[in-house]
Amino acid sequence: MLTLSAKESLILERLVSEREMYGLQLVTTSKRRLKRGTVYVTLGRMEEKGYITSRLEDPPPETGGLPRRVYQPTALGRRVLNAWTDATEPLMPEFAR
Amino acid sequence: MTRPGDRLRTMTARVFSARTMERIIDPLVADLQIEHAESIRRGRVWRSRWVLLSGHVVFLKTIALCGAQGAICSLVGGTVDDRLAMGRVIRFTVAAIAVTTVLIELLSSWPLETHHPILLLYLAPSALVLAVPMGAIFGILLGLRGRVVSLQSTRGVLACATFSSLACLATMAWIMPLANHEFRQLASENDARRVVLRGINELTLGELSQRIDSSRRMGTVIDLPLLSYSYHMRWALSSATLVLALFALSVTRRIVAGWTTALAAFGACFSYYVVMWAGRAAALQNTLPAFVGAWLPNVVFAVVSVTLLIVASSQKSVAHSPRPT
Numbered sequence: 165m166l167t168l169s170a171k172e173s174l175i176l177e178r179l180v181s182e183r184e185m186y187g188l189q190l191v192t193t194s195k196r197r198l199k200r201g202t203v204y205v206t207l208g209r210m211e212e213k214g215y216i217t218s219r220l221e222d223p224p225p226e227t228g229g230l231p232r233r234v235y236q237p238t239a240l241g242r243r244v245l246n247a248w249t250d251a252t253e254p255l256m257p258e259f260a261r
Numbered sequence: 262m263t264r265p266g267d268r269l270r271t272m273t274a275r276v277f278s279a280r281t282m283e284r285i286i287d288p289l290v291a292d293l294q295i296e297h298a299e300s301i302r303r304g305r306v307w308r309s310r311w312v313l314l315s316g317h318v319v320f321l322k323t324i325a326l327c328g329a330q331g332a333i334c335s336l337v338g339g340t341v342d343d344r345l346a347m348g349r350v351i352r353f354t355v356a357a358i359a360v361t362t363v364l365i366e367l368l369s370s371w372p373l374e375t376h377h378p379i380l381l382l383y384l385a386p387s388a389l390v391l392a393v394p395m396g397a398i399f400g401i402l403l404g405l406r407g408r409v410v411s412l413q414s415t416r417g418v419l420a421c422a423t424f425s426s427l428a429c430l431a432t433m434a435w436i437m438p439l440a441n442h443e444f445r446q447l448a449s450e451n452d453a454r455r456v457v458l459r460g461i462n463e464l465t466l467g468e469l470s471q472r473i474d475s476s477r478r479m480g481t482v483i484d485l486p487l488l489s490y491s492y493h494m495r496w497a498l499s500s501a502t503l504v505l506a507l508f509a510l511s512v513t514r515r516i517v518a519g520w521t522t523a524l525a526a527f528g529a530c531f532s533y534y535v536v537m538w539a540g541r542a543a544a545l546q547n548t549l550p551a552f553v554g555a556w557l558p559n560v561v562f563a564v565v566s567v568t569l570l571i572v573a574s575s576q577k578s579v580a581h582s583p584r585p586t
Contacts, residue, residue, distance in 0.1 A: 186288075186292060187288050187289065187292055188292040188296060200289075200315075200319040201318075201319045201322035201323055201326070202322075202323075202326065204284075204285045204286075204288055204289045204323055205285055205323060205326045205327065205330065207284075207285075207288070208281070208284040208285045211284060218284075223291065223294070223295055224295065226298075226302060227294070227295050227298035227299055227302065228264070228294075228298065229264055229290075229291055229294030229295050229298060230264075230287055230290055230291035230294060231291060232288070232291045232292065232295065233284075233287070233288035233291065
């Protein structure tokens with residue numbers, strides 16, 4: 165059974181609108197709705213579920229360090245997000261839209 | 262050159278699976294390193310220190326989360342059934358621990374004249390070290406009743422029980438004695454004659470050991486059995502979670518109905534208490550050495566559990582052996 169938590173839907177929304185993002189980017193652009201302490205675990209779980217995929221990107225040469233992981237939504241992730249939005253939108257009160 | 266998070270990453274790699282490292286820990290460390298290097302490159306020293314500090318806090322939080330999930334996923338491993346079973350066990354155990362803690366706290370604070378809310382906080386460590394083993398047996402029996410427990414689920418349950426036992430030991434060694442002393446001081450606040458000396462239950466494990474040594478040296482043997490029993494009891498009671506978890510795993514398959522689960526859990530807790538009480542009495546009367554008296558309930562339950570597990574496995578092997586034609 166496919167499930168989508170509130171955090172997962174938020175991450176999917178961000179990734180669908182921006183195409184691809186780093187974990188830290190997701191946190192900084194979420195207006196404190198995502199926390200650094202949990203975002204990586206959530207991203208790992210979403211990748212396991214097949215909602216997102218990732219690739220490694222070399223770090224900027226001036227900073228160095230480990231390669232960064234960049235996340236993108238999969239087709240399944242997009243479909244689940246659409247289904248989630250369609251299902252929850254009628255339940256939202258008018259002012260919250 | 263060592264970058265921030267490199268050492269922690271190396272240490273973590275020894276504990277977590279390659280997949281967890283690749284998917285969770287490495288992205289976190291990569292973001293930390295780049296953010297830190299970026300702050301230094303821009304000459305923002307305080308910002309870089311803040312990044313380092315908050316990054317390490319985030320690292321620890323993520324490790325804790327991975328540890329908790331790892332107890333379910335990495336240890337339990339493969340099948341969805343195993344994960345669901347572990348999830349059920351954890352939910353039932355946490356609920357049972359919460360209910361038992363509240364009950365013990367209410368029963369303990371009921372006869373007191375002072376009803377200061379903070380008294381309940383000081384009582385919590387003492388209540389928790391009793392509630393955790395009791396909650397574990399209820400949780401495991403309710404979560405796994407009537408099921409053939411897989412090797413992965415057994416591993417997961419035993420790993421959680423070991424972790425709980427260690428947490429109980431730390432509580433009994435250092436936190437509980439301090440809380441007990443604060444509790445007594447607060448409870449006797451209105452008594453003008455109060456001189457609250459530290460009793461046996463208010464000594465840390467190290468202090469208790471020193472008191473035993475000094476009693477032996479000075480030849481004051483009157484309180485020696487009680488001191489020795491209290492010392493060994495803390496080790497034994499903190500291991501009770503692991504022993505009772507093993508017992509619960511050995512009987513889950515035989516228990517199907519809800520009422521028999523509750524009965525078995527109550528029965529196990531009551532039997533443990535009776536054997537503990539008998540061991541205590543024998544140790545205080547010098548019939549048994551304090552070490553033996555304190556560990557008696559654990560030994561009895563461990564022997565029963567291992568016997569039940571051996572019987573179950575021999576029954577399974579008989580059932581699976583080819584029938585003679």
